[in-house]
Amino acid sequence: MVVHSQSTALDHCSLIKTCKPTTSVFNGIPVVNLRDPEAKTLIVKACEEYGFFKLVNHSVPMEFTTRLETEALKFFNFPQSDKDKAGPPDPFGYGCKMIGSNGDMGWIEYLLLNANPQITSHKTHTFFRENPENFRSAVDDYIQAVKRMTFEVVELMADGLKIEPRDALSRPLRDDKSDSCFRLNHYPPCPAFQALSGRNLIGFGEHTDPQIISVLRSNNTSGLQICLKDKTWVSVPPDQTSFFINVGDALQVMTNGRLRSVKHRY
Ligand SMILES: C=C1C[C@]23C[C@@]1(O)CC[C@H]2[C@@]12CC[C@H](O)[C@@](C)(C(=O)O1)[C@H]2[C@@H]3C(=O)O
Ligand SMILES: O=C(O)CCC(=O)C(=O)O
Numbered sequence: 575m576v577v578h579s580q581s582t583a584l585d586h587c588s589l590i591k592t593c594k595p596t597t598s599v600f601n602g603i604p605v606v607n608l609r610d611p612e613a614k615t616l617i618v619k620a621c622e623e624y625g626f627f628k629l630v631n632h633s634v635p636m637e638f639t640t641r642l643e644t645e646a647l648k649f650f651n652f653p654q655s656d657k658d659k660a661g662p663p664d665p666f667g668y669g670c671k672m673i674g675s676n677g678d679m680g681w682i683e684y685l686l687l688n689a690n691p692q693i694t695s696h697k698t699h700t701f702f703r704e705n706p707e708n709f710r711s712a713v714d715d716y717i718q719a720v721k722r723m724t725f726e727v728v729e730l731m732a733d734g735l736k737i738e739p740r741d742a743l744s745r746p747l748r749d750d751k752s753d754s755c756f757r758l759n760h761y762p763p764c765p766a767f768q769a770l771s772g773r774n775l776i777g778f779g780e781h782t783d784p785q786i787i788s789v790l791r792s793n794n795t796s797g798l799q800i801c802l803k804d805k806t807w808v809s810v811p812p813d814q815t816s817f818f819i820n821v822g823d824a825l826q827v828m829t830n831g832r833l834r835s836v837k838h839r840y
């Protein structure tokens with residue numbers, strides 16, 4: 575009986591990819607202090623080599639991040655039928671296991687929303703109408719603070735690359751019509767699978783982000799992996815007080831390939 579119930583759980587995720595739990599922890603992720611006078615040079619160096627770096631001493635109050643995490647967990651703890659009311663994703667809204675429109679599957683549930691109040695999809699609008707006001711204010715405060723920090727990072731990049739004017743790269747982000755988005759990812763634990771197979775489930779399969787830049791923040795759980803230039807996958811040590819910045823495809827193109835859009839997965 576016990577074996578039967580476990581194998582049913584495995585059948586359920588037969589289309590979800592797995593990986594060996596042997597990826598090595600990488601301690602060489604560049605760390606940039608946003609207040610360091612050398613920040614612009616260090617950011618460019620990190621983005622050329624890895625397309626990825628950890629940002630410390632940033633301006634986003636921890637209180638915003640904690641409040642957002644609390645509200646997000648409340649949402650993900652709702653009964654499935656309630657969460658499904660915010661789906662299926664179009665691409666905005668609540669999604670579970672199916673990621674994007676090309677059939678990718680992962681051990682994940684997520685909420686994708688517009689980050690720009692001027693460009694709000696029907697799904698984002700409905701979501702906020704039907705969910706507690708606390709959630710909306712936590713999301714708004716967080717987005718506002720992270721955007722401000724991101725503009726600064728991208729302008730430092732332009733300085734470091736000697737691109738003029740210094741808002742040449744950040745202008746599309748600052749634009750009132752910017753289509754920037756905000757994503758909450760939740761990776762539910764699945765210890766039974768791990769115990770039975772000896773493998774790790776892939777939450778969000780390997781991809782590059784199509785945007786200019788992505789700002790990641792996670793709790794103290796490891797899982798994020800990046801692909802180095804030599805094609806090896808390494809695990810990023812978590813740090814819940816910092817942000818991880820990754821270069822997206824658009825920024826790689828805007829810099830003629832000088833900055834590297836990093837392949838990553840979770
Ligand atoms: C599997 C996928 C989901 C995604 C499109 C993609 O094919 C690869 C990139 C994914 C991503 C990551 C950043 C954003 O959250 C997103 C909306 C985007 O533009 O690219 C998602 C896409 C998605 O969830 O639809
Ligand atoms: O959840 C993460 O840390 C990574 C997710 C990711 O790559 C994405 O949302 O594009």
Ligand SMILES: [Fe+2]
Pocket residue numbers: 781782783788838
């Ligand atoms: Fe990504």
